[in-house]
Amino acid sequence: MAEQKLTFCRICENQCGLKLTVEGERIVHVEPDTEHVASRGFACNKGLTLENVRASPDRVTTPLKKVDGRFEPIGWPQALDEIGARLRAIRARHGDDSVGLYFGNPISFSLLMPMLITGFAQGLNTAKVFTTGSLDCNNKFLVGKHMYGSPMALTFPDVDATRFLLIIGGNPAISKMSFINLPDPVRRLEAVVQRGGRVVHLNPRRTETAKAVGEQVFIRPDTDVFFLLAFLREIITRDGIRHDVVDAHMNGFDAVAALVAPWTPEKQAEVTGVPADTLRELVGAYLAADGAALYGSTGINQGSNGSTAFWLLEVINAVTGNLDRRGGALMGQGIVDYAKATANADAKVFHSRIGNTPSFLGALPTALLADEILVPGPDQVRAMFVISGNPLLSGTNSARMEQAFGALELRVSIDLVRNETAELADYILPGTHFTERPDLPFSFFTFSGLMPEPWIQYTGRMVAPPGAARDESWILARLARACGTPLFGSRLLQAVLDAGELARRLPFVGPRLKALPDRVLDLILRVAKLGGTRGLRKFPHGKRLPHNGGNNYLGQRVITASGKVELAPAALLALAAARLPRSHEQALRTRDEVRLITRRERYTHNSWAHNDAAFVKGRRHTNYLYMHPDDAARLGIADGAPARVESAAGALEVPVALSADLMPGAVALPHGWGHQAATGLSVASKTRGVNANLLAADGPDAIEPLSGMAQFNGIAVRISAVAAATATRAAS
Numbered sequence: 001m002a003e004q005k006l007t008f009c010r011i012c013e014n015q016c017g018l019k020l021t022v023e024g025e026r027i028v029h030v031e032p033d034t035e036h037v038a039s040r041g042f043a044c045n046k047g048l049t050l051e052n053v054r055a056s057p058d059r060v061t062t063p064l065k066k067v068d069g070r071f072e073p074i075g076w077p078q079a080l081d082e083i084g085a086r087l088r089a090i091r092a093r094h095g096d097d098s099v100g101l102y103f104g105n106p107i108s109f110s111l112l113m114p115m116l117i118t119g120f121a122q123g124l125n126t127a128k129v130f131t132t133g134s135l136d137c138n139n140k141f142l143v144g145k146h147m148y149g150s151p152m153a154l155t156f157p158d159v160d161a162t163r164f165l166l167i168i169g170g171n172p173a174i175s176k177m178s179f180i181n182l183p184d185p186v187r188r189l190e191a192v193v194q195r196g197g198r199v200v201h202l203n204p205r206r207t208e209t210a211k212a213v214g215e216q217v218f219i220r221p222d223t224d225v226f227f228l229l230a231f232l233r234e235i236i237t238r239d240g241i242r243h244d245v246v247d248a249h250m251n252g253f254d255a256v257a258a259l260v261a262p263w264t265p266e267k268q269a270e271v272t273g274v275p276a277d278t279l280r281e282l283v284g285a286y287l288a289a290d291g292a293a294l295y296g297s298t299g300i301n302q303g304s305n306g307s308t309a310f311w312l313l314e315v316i317n318a319v320t321g322n323l324d325r326r327g328g329a330l331m332g333q334g335i336v337d338y339a340k341a342t343a344n345a346d347a348k349v350f351h352s353r354i355g356n357t358p359s360f361l362g363a364l365p366t367a368l369l370a371d372e373i374l375v376p377g378p379d380q381v382r383a384m385f386v387i388s389g390n391p392l393l394s395g396t397n398s399a400r401m402e403q404a405f406g407a408l409e410l411r412v413s414i415d416l417v418r419n420e421t422a423e424l425a426d427y428i429l430p431g432t433h434f435t436e437r438p439d440l441p442f443s444f445f446t447f448s449g450l451m452p453e454p455w456i457q458y459t460g461r462m463v464a465p466p467g468a469a470r471d472e473s474w475i476l477a478r479l480a481r482a483c484g485t486p487l488f489g490s491r492l493l494q495a496v497l498d499a500g501e502l503a504r505r506l507p508f509v510g511p512r513l514k515a516l517p518d519r520v521l522d523l524i525l526r527v528a529k530l531g532g533t534r535g536l537r538k539f540p541h542g543k544r545l546p547h548n549g550g551n552n553y554l555g556q557r558v559i560t561a562s563g564k565v566e567l568a569p570a571a572l573l574a575l576a577a578a579r580l581p582r583s584h585e586q587a588l589r590t591r592d593e594v595r596l597i598t599r600r601e602r603y604t605h606n607s608w609a610h611n612d613a614a615f616v617k618g619r620r621h622t623n624y625l626y627m628h629p630d631d632a633a634r635l636g637i638a639d640g641a642p643a644r645v646e647s648a649a650g651a652l653e654v655p656v657a658l659s660a661d662l663m664p665g666a667v668a669l670p671h672g673w674g675h676q677a678a679t680g681l682s683v684a685s686k687t688r689g690v691n692a693n694l695l696a697a698d699g700p701d702a703i704e705p706l707s708g709m710a711q712f713n714g715i716a717v718r719i720s721a722v723a724a725a726t727a728t729r730a731a732s
C-alpha cells in the first residue's frame with residue numbers, strides 16, 4: 001500500500017522539503033513539499049529524481065572484494081576482518097600516518113556522518129586527512145577564523161531585504177547557491193529587483209541566473225581580487241566608510257586602507273577588463289543602497305587568490321556598515337553557538353611532508369594527496385579510505401591521482417556505487433542513500449547561521465537500504481573495531497557502541513532499541529530543548545525558528561580575542577603581500593591569453609549525476625568546451641568540432657560549443673565527466689565527456705598556501721583545433 005512520507009533533500013544546502021510516495025521499499029513518486037516552512041514547494045530536478053540514483057541497478061548492495069581484477073560479493077564479517085587485518089599490518093609496519101582518509105562532499109549534508117568520519121580519523125590517529133573543503137570553500141573558513149574568531153563564523157547576504165546585491169562567481173539558478181540556505185533563489189533575487197533594488201553579476205560568463213534576473217558585468221577569470229582592491233579604495237576615496245561603526249567594533253582599518261591605496265579603478269581595469277567607470281558606478285550604487293551586500297562563491301574560491309578576495313569582500317561589507325544590518329550581510333546564529341564551539345577547530349596546525357604545507361581544519365590540501373601517496377618517505381600514505389567522494393574525478397591532476405591510487409597497498413571506498421575511485425578499490429563497502437537514514441538539517445547546527453529563516457525538521461528513514469547496504473555510522477563503528485582504532489580514539493566510547501550493537505541483536509529487547517543515529521539525534525534534540533525526535537515529529541513540514549536578524553552581532557556576539565572584527569589579520573596581510581605583486585604581474589602579462597573556468601550545469605552534480613539516463617540524454621551525453629565565437633574563429637575551430645586543450649598539468653580533447661555568453665578569452669569546461677572506465681556505472685560509462693581535472697594542477701606550488709585551496713578557475717590553457725584525421729580516430 002502506498003504511503004506518503006515527508007522528508008528533506010540532502011543534495012545541497014537548500015535541503016528542500018520533499019513529499020515521497022513510498023510503496024514497500026520503493027519510492028514511487030517524489031514531489032516538493034508545498035507546506036514546508038522553508039522551501040514552500042520548491043525543489044529542483046535533482047531532488048525530484050532522487051529515486052533514479054537511490055534505486056539504480058548499479059547500487060552496490062553487498063561488500064565487494066577485488067579478486068584477480070574483478071569485484072566479488074562477500075559478507076560483512078569477511079570484509080571487516082580482512083580490511084582490519086590488512087590495515088593493522090600496514091599500520092604496524094609503516095606507522096599511523098601511512099593511512100589516509102578522503103571525505104567527500106555528499107555525506108557532509110547529513111548531520112552526524114561528518115562527526116563520525118572525524119571520529120574515525122581520530123581513531124586512526126592519522127594526519128593524512130583530505131576533504132573537499134580544499135576544493136570548494138576553505139578560503140571562506142580561513143577568513144572566518146581570522147576576521148571573526150572562528151572558521152565557522154560565516155556571514156550570508158540578506159537577500160530577502162537587500163537593495164543591492166553583487167554576486168561574484170556564483171550561479172544560483174543552477175547551483176541553488178552555496179553557504180546559504182535559500183530555496184528558490186531566483187525567485188528571491190527577482191524580488192530584489194521588483195522592490196526597486198539591483199542584482200549585479202560579476203562573472204566571465206553570462207550565467208543562467210544573469211539571464212533570469214539582474215545585470216551582467218564581465219570580468220577576466222581569476223582577477224576578482226584586483227576588482228575588490230579597487231572597489232574598497234573607491235569607497236574610501238568617496239568617504240563611504242562608516243567610521244562610527246568601524247571605530248566602535250573593528251580593528252585594523254588603517255592597514256587595509258594602506259593595502260588598497262595603490263589600486264585605482266584604472267589599474268584594476270587593465271587586468272580585470274572591468275572598465276573603471278563601471279566599477280565607480282557600482283560603488284556609487286552600493287553606497288547609496290539602503291542595505292547592500294557583496295556575495296562571493298566558488299568563482300572566487302577556486303581562483304588563485306580566493307582567501308584574499310573573500311577577505312576584501314567581507315571587509316567591504318563590514319566597513320560600509322552593511323555587516324549586521326538588514327539588507328546587508330548577516331552573521332547568523334543557531335540554537336547552539338557553533339562558531340564559538342568550533343573557535344579552536346584549527347588550533348592544531350601540522351605540516352605536510354610535501355612542501356611543508358600547513359594543515360587547515362585538521363586536513364591537508366587534496367591537491368597534495370597524490371604526492372603524499374607517491375613521494376617515497378617515512379610517512380608515505382599506503383592505504384586510503386574514501387568515504388562518499390570521488391577524488392579521481394573531482395580532485396586535481398586526475399592522471400596523477402589515478403597513478404597514486406594504483407600505487408596504494410589498500411584502498412577502501414564507502415559509496416553507493418562503483419564510481420571511478422571505487423573502481424580501483426580493493427574493497428567497496430555499500431553505504432546508504434540519504435533517504436535511507438534519519439537526520440536533521442545539518443546547516444541548522446553546523447552552519448548555524450547560514451539560514452536566513454532558521455528551521456529544523458526531523459526526518460526518519462524513508463525506506464530500508466537495499467540488500468546488505470548499511471548506514472555509514474554502522475560501517476564506521478564496525479571498521480574502527482576491526483582496525484583496532486576506536487572511534488574518536490576512545491576505547492570506552494567504542495565499547496559502548498559495540499555493546500549497543502550487541503544489545504540490538506538480542507531477542508525481544510533488541511528490535512525495540514533505537515539504532516545509533518536515532519539515539520544520537522534524539523539526544524541532540526533533547527539537549528537543544530527541542531523535545532527529542534518525538535517533539536519534532538509534531539512538525540512534519542519543519543519547525544520555523546526566529547529570524548536570523550541583523551543588529552545582533554557587532555558589540556554582542558563577536559568572539560575574537562579583542563571582541564572586535566579584525567579587518568587586517570596579520571596572516572591575510574602577509575598572504576596578500578606575498579602573492580599580489582606576482583599575481584598582478586602575471587595577469588597583466590597574460591591578459592590576452594585564454595583562461596579556463598569551470599561551469600556547473602542543471603544536469604550535473606559534481607561527478608555523480610551522469611548515471612541517470614535522463615540526465616545524459618541527447619546532446620547531454622558529453623561535456624563541451626564553451627567558447628566565444630570570436631575566440632573560435634581566431635583558433636579556427638568550428639561549433640561542435642573537437643579541440644585540444646593543454647595546461648601545465650595535462651591535456652585533453654573535447655568538442656567545442658560556441659557561446660556568446662562567455663567573454664572572449666574565457667573558456668568553460670564542466671567537471672565531473674570522464675566515466676568511460678567506470679564499468680560499474682552502466683549509464684555514465686557510456687557517456688563521452690572528458691575529465692576536466694586532467695588540466696588542474698596539483699602539488700604544493702599549485703595551491704593557495706594558507707587555505708590549501710586548489711585552483712579550478714583561471715587555469716592557463718593552450719587550445720588548438722584537432723586535425724580531422726586525429727579527430728576521427730578519437731571519436732571511433
Ligand SMILES: Nc1nc2c(c(=O)[nH]1)N[C@H]1C(S)=C(S)[C@@H](COP(=O)(O)OP(=O)(O)OC[C@H]3O[C@@H](n4cnc5c(=O)[nH]c(N)nc54)[C@H](O)[C@@H]3O)O[C@H]1N2
Nearest residue numbers: 169170171175202221222297298299597601604605606713
Ligand atoms: N547543478 C549543480 N548544482 C550544484 C553542484 C553541481 O555540480 N551541479 N554542485 C554543488 C556544490 S558542491 C557547490 S560547492 C555549489 C557551488 O555553487 P556556485 O558557487 O554558485 O557554483 P557555480 O554554479 O559553479 O558558479 C560559479 C560561477 O563562477 C563563475 N566563475 C568562474 N571563474 C570565475 C572568476 O574567476 N571570477 C568570477 N567572478 N566568476 C568566475 C562561473 O562562470 C560560474 O558561473 O553548487 C552546488 N550545486
Ligand SMILES: Nc1nc2c(c(=O)[nH]1)N[C@H]1C(S)=C(S)[C@@H](COP(=O)(O)OP(=O)(O)OC[C@H]3O[C@@H](n4cnc5c(=O)[nH]c(N)nc54)[C@H](O)[C@@H]3O)O[C@H]1N2
Nearest residue numbers: 104105106136388389390394414415419431598606607671
Ligand atoms: N574542475 C572542477 N573540479 C571540481 C569542482 C569544480 O567546480 N571544477 N568543484 C569541486 C567541488 S565544489 C566539490 S564539493 C568536489 C566534490 O568532490 P567529491 O565529493 O569527491 O565528489 P562527488 O562527485 O561529489 O562524489 C560523490 C560520491 O559520493 C557518493 N555518495 C552520494 N551520497 C552518498 C552517501 O550518502 N553515502 C555515501 N557513502 N556515498 C554517497 C556518490 O555516489 C559519489 O560517488 O568537486 C570539486 N571538483
Ligand code: SF4
Nearest residue numbers: 009012015016044047
Ligand atoms: S535545490 Fe538542492 S536540496 Fe533542493 S531539491 Fe535541489 S538538490 Fe535537493
Ligand SMILES: [Mo]
Nearest residue numbers: 105132135136
Ligand atoms: Mo562543493
